Amino acid sequence: MSSPADQLTPSPSRPGFGVTARYWLLILPALALMIVCYIYPISKVLWLSVTEPRPGLDNYAMLATSASIQRMLATTARISVISTLITLVLAYIVSYALVHTSERVRRWMFLGVLVPLWISVLVRAFAWFVLLRREGLINNILISSGLVDAPLSLIWNETGVLIGMVHYMLPFGILPIYANMRDIDQRCVAAARGLGASRAVAFRQVFLPLSMPGVVGASILVFIFSLGFFVTPAILGGGKTLMIAEYIKVQILEIVRWGVGSMLAGTLLIIIGGLLVALARVVDLRKLFGSI
Amino acid sequence: MNERNSIFTPTRRALLKGGASLLAAPAVLAAGAARAEARKEVVVVNYGGAAMKAFDEAYVQPFAAQGGRMVLDGSGPLNGKILTMVQSRNVTWDICDCGVTTLAELGPRNALEKIDYSIVDKSKVATEFAYENGVVNYMFSSVLAWDTAKVKETPTLADFFDLKKYPGRRMVRKDSQAMLELCLIADGVPLDQLYPLDVKRAFAKLGTIKKDVLYWNSGAESQSLMRDGECVMGLLWHTRANVLKAETNNRIAYTFKDGLLQPGLWVVPKNNPAGPEAFRAIASMQQPEGQVKLLTAMGNGPSNPAAQSMVPEALRATNPADPANAAVQARINAAWYIENHSKTFQAYLDFISS
Numbered sequence: 125m126s127s128p129a130d131q132l133t134p135s136p137s138r139p140g141f142g143v144t145a146r147y148w149l150l151i152l153p154a155l156a157l158m159i160v161c162y163i164y165p166i167s168k169v170l171w172l173s174v175t176e177p178r179p180g181l182d183n184y185a186m187l188a189t190s191a192s193i194q195r196m197l198a199t200t201a202r203i204s205v206i207s208t209l210i211t212l213v214l215a216y217i218v219s220y221a222l223v224h225t226s227e228r229v230r231r232w233m234f235l236g237v238l239v240p241l242w243i244s245v246l247v248r249a250f251a252w253f254v255l256l257r258r259e260g261l262i263n264n265i266l267i268s269s270g271l272v273d274a275p276l277s278l279i280w281n282e283t284g285v286l287i288g289m290v291h292y293m294l295p296f297g298i299l300p301i302y303a304n305m306r307d308i309d310q311r312c313v314a315a316a317r318g319l320g321a322s323r324a325v326a327f328r329q330v331f332l333p334l335s336m337p338g339v340v341g342a343s344i345l346v347f348i349f350s351l352g353f354f355v356t357p358a359i360l361g362g363g364k365t366l367m368i369a370e371y372i373k374v375q376i377l378e379i380v381r382w383g384v385g386s387m388l389a390g391t392l393l394i395i396i397g398g399l400l401v402a403l404a405r406v407v408d409l410r411k412l413f414g415s416i
Numbered sequence: 417m418n419e420r421n422s423i424f425t426p427t428r429r430a431l432l433k434g435g436a437s438l439l440a441a442p443a444v445l446a447a448g449a450a451r452a453e454a455r456k457e458v459v460v461v462n463y464g465g466a467a468m469k470a471f472d473e474a475y476v477q478p479f480a481a482q483g484g485r486m487v488l489d490g491s492g493p494l495n496g497k498i499l500t501m502v503q504s505r506n507v508t509w510d511i512c513d514c515g516v517t518t519l520a521e522l523g524p525r526n527a528l529e530k531i532d533y534s535i536v537d538k539s540k541v542a543t544e545f546a547y548e549n550g551v552v553n554y555m556f557s558s559v560l561a562w563d564t565a566k567v568k569e570t571p572t573l574a575d576f577f578d579l580k581k582y583p584g585r586r587m588v589r590k591d592s593q594a595m596l597e598l599c600l601i602a603d604g605v606p607l608d609q610l611y612p613l614d615v616k617r618a619f620a621k622l623g624t625i626k627k628d629v630l631y632w633n634s635g636a637e638s639q640s641l642m643r644d645g646e647c648v649m650g651l652l653w654h655t656r657a658n659v660l661k662a663e664t665n666n667r668i669a670y671t672f673k674d675g676l677l678q679p680g681l682w683v684v685p686k687n688n689p690a691g692p693e694a695f696r697a698i699a700s701m702q703q704p705e706g707q708v709k710l711l712t713a714m715g716n717g718p719s720n721p722a723a724q725s726m727v728p729e730a731l732r733a734t735n736p737a738d739p740a741n742a743a744v745q746a747r748i749n750a751a752w753y754i755e756n757h758s759k760t761f762q763a764y765l766d767f768i769s770s
Contacts, residue, residue, distance in 0.1 A: 191766075196769065199769070257644060258644075259644065280630050280646075358633065362630045363590045363633065364631065364768055364769055366768075374765065377495060377496035378496065379495070379521060379757070380499050380522070381758070382496075382499075
């Protein structure tokens with residue numbers, strides 16, 4: 125693989141205007157578009173966070189001083205971690221099945237993974253609402269079959285938020301893990317079995333380590349999505365699960381404390397950037413996102 | 417403060433202009449181009465839905481009959497959106513359908529025009545709801561509603577907090593406004609002595625039933641939680657309670673007793689494009705006939721005292737501003753909200769999410 129530095133070296137045959145420089149010109153419009161539509165507005169938002177209501181780092185100091193912001197961030201982190209863990213376990217099982225099943229079954233399974241991805245998150249949250257509510261399908265089945273005698277509280281709390289979030293995140297967990305597992309040479313497992321390893325040992329010592337890059341990639345992808353999640357907690361949380369996205373919405377649109385809202389947006393950006401940098405040390409990011 | 421916060425680039429103005437000129441074209445032909453050009457169009461923003469048709473009949477058509485041009489936009493005038501427009505000097509709205517919290521958040525930020533009471537007639541509103549930066553457009557109430565399938569007798573507001581007497585989940589709004597007042601009334605504070613609100617006491621009262629409370633965000637959500645039987649009692653807008661009552665064949669009932677009477681407000685963003693024409697539109701909307709139409713269509717109570725006597729007998733019970741209903745309710749105090757809204761709302765969100 126050539127490093128970016130190699131590509132940047134101008135061709136010696138045409139000094140001043142190398143071949144690679146012309147290629148750079150090709151991406152110039154895209155770069156300009158990025159700056160105007162993406163980097164400029166984001167820098168404006170970050171600028172607000174250090175100038176509203178007065179210049180300085182007062183807004184960022186609230187991260188240390190405001191109990192309510194700390195609690196909200198803790199809720200966000202807790203829910204994101206839990207939903208990421210559950211998603212990873214489920215996604216791993218589904219991916220494992222996908223890799224080891226027949227082509228025909230796999231096609232149907234993929235349909236099951238991808239179709240939800242194309243349905244609006246709002247519709248999916250309301251679908252859970254229909255299933256999970258007190259007189260919903262799940263509670264009715266549980267009660268009529270005698271498993272429980274009072275309806276379970278499956279919604280309007282963190283349970284509901286987690287169910288809805290995990291459901292939304294699953295495809296984002298399955299796809300990277302599957303892509304990774306697909307590339308694992310099955311002969312390695314066969315070789316381990318041939319050398320006398322039990323099924324469990326072969327999985328634990330050969331397959332599992334080889335599938336770790338996919339798991340790490342999926343975890344970071346799902347975790348980042350979870351951090352900024354808005355719709356599902358707002359609809360399924362019964363108003364009690366306050367996460368960062370909704371907190372920002374309230375600050376910006378309702379009590380117009382733009383400084384606090386943009387500070388939190390900036391904080392989220394920094395955390396995600398930090399996570400990506402940390403991840404880049406473990407796996408090849410380009411391969412990860414390109415392989416989806 | 418940043419001079420031009422052009423984070424958002426509103427193009428709605430251009431769109432509306434295009435739409436308005438299409439709509440206005442026949443009027444121009446009929447009335448003569450000169451006259452139609454002379455009066456600027458007024459963009460009125462509300463929260464959409466059923467309000468679009470109702471506002472059109474109650475306000476847009478009468479104003480057109482007077483030679484004015486009013487265009488409705490149902491995209492929802494949230495405080496943050498109005499402030500963005502004003503600060504980026506790209507105001508596309510002339511009149512916004514807001515509430516007391518808008519006075520609280522945007523008044524001090526100098527984002528609202530002062531109401532021109534030489535055009536808007538103060539004698540056509542209850543004077544207590546005619547503020548410097550906003551004037552009442554209709555009245556609504558936050559009321560107690562209950563599911564008659566589970567609560568047999570008429571409950572009081574105190575019963576809302578009595579889980580022993582009426583077990584089951586309760587529903588309140590995810591907004592401190594009105595909810596704190598109702599907590600305090602339930603705790604025994606007389607209707608006329610609510611303000612300044614004893615926020616701590618209100619939280620303590622709500623805390624007694626916290627485990628059994630669901631919080632609604634949108635009006636539609638409040639309806640579905642009651643309709644689906646998720647809650648046995650709820651505190652919600654009377655307009656929504658009224659719709660629920662009709663669509664459930666009286667299974668859901670509500671009462672104005674111990675409710676909180678609140679004004680919906682017209683506010684005008686600073687440097688609005690239509691200028692003073694906005695106030696002429698507001699004056700036009702003070703006519704009682706249109707307000708009674710709005711009551712019939714949506715349950716919004718007339719703000720013009722002269723309209724109360726024009727309300728048909730059958731609708732009096734649903735009119736929050738009807739003298740008989742107003743007498744049993746508390747009234748919101750805008751001055752207190754201007755001082756306290758931001759921190760109280762924040763504290764409320766902290767309280768319910770902790």
